[in-house]
Amino acid sequence: MNKTISVVIAGPRGKMGREAVSMVTNTPHFQLVGVIDHKHDGKLLRDMEGMPAMDLPVYGEAERCFLETKPDVLVDLTKPDVGKVHLEKALNHGVRPVIGTTGFSKEDLARVTALAADKECGAIIAPNFAVGAVLMMKFAQMAAKYLPDVEIIEKHHDQKLDAPSGTALKTAQLITEVRSPKKQGHQDEREDLPGARGAEMEGIRIHSVRLPGLVAHQEVLLGGEGQLLSIKHDSMNRTSFMPGVKLCIETVMKLDHLVYGLENIIE
Ligand SMILES: NC(=O)c1ccc[n+]([C@@H]2O[C@H](COP(=O)([O-])OP(=O)(O)OC[C@H]3O[C@@H](n4cnc5c(N)ncnc54)[C@H](O)[C@@H]3O)[C@@H](O)[C@H]2O)c1
């Protein structure tokens, strides 16, 4: 029998937050004990449109929420600047963060890795909770060893704040682990329109598309002489992320350090 895990969700009215509220309240060994929503401080969950009719407190900020509800886990699905603050506050209060919010830089990751180690507190930052996306990233990493010329095309809905996506950055990072930095394309190539060749990480080009109608999609293209390998993943809806969120909530309880990426916890 699993011990009940008490959970707080930040960003419950968002596209991901709503799915997470539904998943957590429908999982027998999880207990939602409160939510963090800057616009509804002092209300109850039931007062917010589309939320379950539950008498759970809504907090406008994280610290009071942690002090009063004493949750095991924070699930953050907000926006980059807010997610970073919530993560650090959670660690400082001994609450294990599961961060789906993207937009973390290398420097952010280094700082919070050190903080989690110092606090000996479990934490997970997962740029993509969909198992298919994790497989796409791992397959791309495997392939890049043999086909090191890589470009990433990520496509998301047009309400997304950060670019490139957390998934694209994570994919590029995984690829840099198996290939040396290299200049791709012609050595004399130039951009006649700035940005035409996309963003760049250690030679890997990343192109970000934002359009209404999209959810979350990525294609990794690997080119070799006379051949092209294309590895692609599509999230059609946000329920695709929920098994990963559930796994992270369960797993973070067993950790005493920060893990960056779902690929490090799936078996
Ligand atoms: N890891 C993944 O698999 C995954 C999947 C989808 C989205 N995301 C990321 O999750 C985040 C949320 O995505 P979304 O599509 O749900 O966005 P969204 O804009 O629909 O929702 C964000 C919510 O955060 C709330 N918010 C803003 N500031 C807040 C604050 N100070 N306190 C509490 N709540 C606050 C907003 O009111 C909004 O309801 C983004 O960073 C996105 O990139 C990650």
Ligand SMILES: O=C(O)C1=N[C@H](C(=O)O)CCC1
């Ligand atoms: O909808 C978003 O925003 C998503 N963000 C993540 C990313 O930046 O990679 C994952 C997929 C959805």
